Every structure is written in structure tokens, then in C-alpha cells.
Amino acid sequence: MANITQLKHLEHLEDEMLNYGVEGCHAAVRFMQELLNMLGEKKGSGFLQTKWDGAPSVVCGTDPQTGNFFVANKSAFNVGSPKIAFNYEEVDNLYGTGGLGDTLKTALRYFSQLKIDGVVQGDILFTDKLKVRKVIDGVEYITFTANTLTYAIPTKHELGRKCIQSKIGIVFHTHYEGDNFSTMRALAGADVPQNNDLPEVLLLENDTPVADVAVGQSVLTKYKINVGIIHRMCSICGKFLDNLVSNMGKTGDLKFHVASYVKQFFNSQIRDQRNVDMDSRVTLKELGQFYYDKMHKEIDKVKSDKAKTKKRELMYSGLQYLEDHEREFRAMLTLYRKIAENKQLIIDELDRVESQGPIKYFVKQEGGYKVTNPEGYVLHLDGDMIKLVNRLEFSYNNFTVDKQWK
Secondary structure, three states: OHHHHHHOOOEHHHHHHHHHOOHHHHHHHHHHHHHHHHHOOOOOOEEEEEOOOOEEEEEEEEEEOOEEEEEEEEHHHHHOOOEEEEOOHHHHHHHOOOHHHHHHHHHHHEEEOOOOOOEEEEEHHHHHOOOOOEEEEOOOEEEOOOOOOOOEOOOOHHHHHHHHOOEEEEEEEEEEOOOHHHHOEEOOOOOOOOOOOOOEEOOOEEEEHHHHHHOOOHHHHHHHHHHHHHHHHHHHHHHHHHHHHHOOOOOOOOOOOHHHHHHHHHHHHHHOOOOOOHHHHHHHHHHHHOOOOHHHHHHOOOHHHHHHHHHHHHHHHHHHHHHHHHHHHHHHHHHHHHHHHHHHHHEEEEEEHOOOOOOEEEEEEEEEEOOOOOEEEEEEEEEEEEEEOHHHHHHHHHHOOOOOOO
């Protein structure tokens, strides 16, 4: 399903059915079954990585055409004109001076000294000027905030001392196969030696310690029951899911179909720190109101009576679609909630293990810091990638917290 060529964006597990219909729904079941296997049911073939909330994303390594070391951001994968830089002057020309340009020049200076094989991608966690010593709850930490989360490592810990000494921190998570940037394929993991002798670079690992997870029987039972329910509901909702996806679009009349607003609606719920209601009738009513309000804004944008009439007709058609498919929408909402519920069961178990390590996670608030969890996790399975994120926690923070890199 979420098969990735270049790693630019990952989808949430529960959104797969909104992206691919019934096929995406069955893919979600496959991902959930694999998670069950990895957590002890049987030997799994998947691979879990902990997501780090870094920025910017950096692509670097050996250019397959010239054999020279380069740095770039995700623009390395621009079709026809990859923006890759081999020296400081090219960084300035392609990415500007200051900000991103300075970060990429620091990356070029130090990453070129690492023994990187091929092309890899990672997220910058800090440069030297973005590290700050802070005392939180009586403990002195070296902290850095690249995006939304603040990472904190005790200054007395060995990892904290390495962080203080370093000039740049990064977590590499992806490597690429292929000889052309526009067609390279992303694969899990990056073969960058962790035991390098370069104190200026702090390399942090992102392999999730799955072997340390001990899932209780009650959680496993609930999880397996939910998988069975979700699998059955995929078949029940299948035709409607495919119909919903076929009515989504970014251009023409489909841009204004209610189907095209479903994911926007779920994101708005997260911004308001709300989950899909247990009563699907309540959520369906809220979806209808969300669509109605959005369409009225679209109607207000146009000037002519003819254009306004056209938009109103599209809105009435969308509202009629909701009414005609009320039963199917309610089943889809229940299915969406069940997938999100099962995903959270796994996230909670993984978060418990990650919290035992030396790195602590905080979100900056007015007057101090609030303890939080990692951004989430990425499951790799047979070339597919899907992200597992607590959207009511991290995604809400991501929507609302000011970003350091901006």
C-alpha cells in the first residue's frame, strides 16, 4: 500500500482505507497482523523504527553519477533537476545563505567524513547553536528542539557528554537503491557506522527495541479480537470505501465532493483534541457541518451568481451523498475508530519501553515543559512503510507548537 519510492511523506495506518479503499483496509489488517507477530506471536518479517522529530530532512552520500559526496534536502528527488550540492558555493546557490543553507554546510563538512555507503536520508536533530542546557524537574539536561518535541539527555550520562561535545546531531533512517535520483527506491535502515571516531557528529539510532516489549495477555486478546472485527468490517464496507475514494479529487467538481473533505475533517478533530466519537451518528453530523462550513467559504470566494449557484449545487449534492449513504458512513467511522484504537494499543506498549532509555521527551508549554512520548513509529513490511503515531498527542502538538526551524 504505502509503498515508497522517495521518502517524502508517510501515511497513518488508519488513513490507508481513505487512500486506497478496501485494498487499503486489508493492507491495514496485514500491518496489524505483522505487529502481532513481531510482539511475540510468531517470527515476523517486518522492521520497526522509532520516529524522531527532526528537521530539516537531509539526503546525502555518494552521488551515483560522479562518485562524489553531496548533501541535499528532499529536493534531491526533484524530477529532472535534483538539487544536490558538492561544496559550500553550491549549497549557497541552491539553498541560500543562513538557515537551511548553514545547516547543510555543517552537514557537508562533517558527514563527508563518515563512512557512508551509497545514498542515505536522515533528520537533523540539532546543530551546535541549538543545544541548550536546562534544568527540568531538578535534573540538568542538554536539550534540543528541532521541530515539535524537545529532546533532553542528562548531562551526566555518557550520551549527554557526547551530545555536548558534538557540533551536529542526526538520526539516519533510510537508504536508497538505484542510479538515478528521480527513480531511487527507499528502503528501511541506513548503513552508517555508529562507532565512528568523529566527536563532532552525534549519531542516534532509531531501531525500536521490540525484543524488550512484554505485552500482557489482556492487551493481546483485545488486539486480536479487534483485528478480527476490522477484517470483517473491511469486507462489509469494501464497496463503499472504493466508491468514496473514487469521488475524491483535487481538481474539477470532485474537489468539492464531500469525500474530498473526510481526511480534512479528521485532521480538524485532532487540532481540537477530539477523537472519533463512540456514537458514529454524532461524528457523521459533525462531518456534515464541517463540509457545509467549508463549502460556504468556497461559495463566498466566487463573485458571479452563476459560479455561486454551481458551488451551491455541488454542496447540496455532497450533503445528499452523506444522507444517502448514512449507514455506510457510520460503518466506515466505526472501522476508522477501531483501527486507531488497535494502533494505540501497540503505541502504548512501545512507548513504555522507549521511556526507559536515557533520552527524555518534552513539549514546551507556557511556563515550562510537559513530559510526552516519542513522535511515533514506522513499520516496514515487504517494501511498504506505514507510520504509527498517537495523533491526539503528537499530531496535536505538531499542529499547534511553534517550530524551532521556522
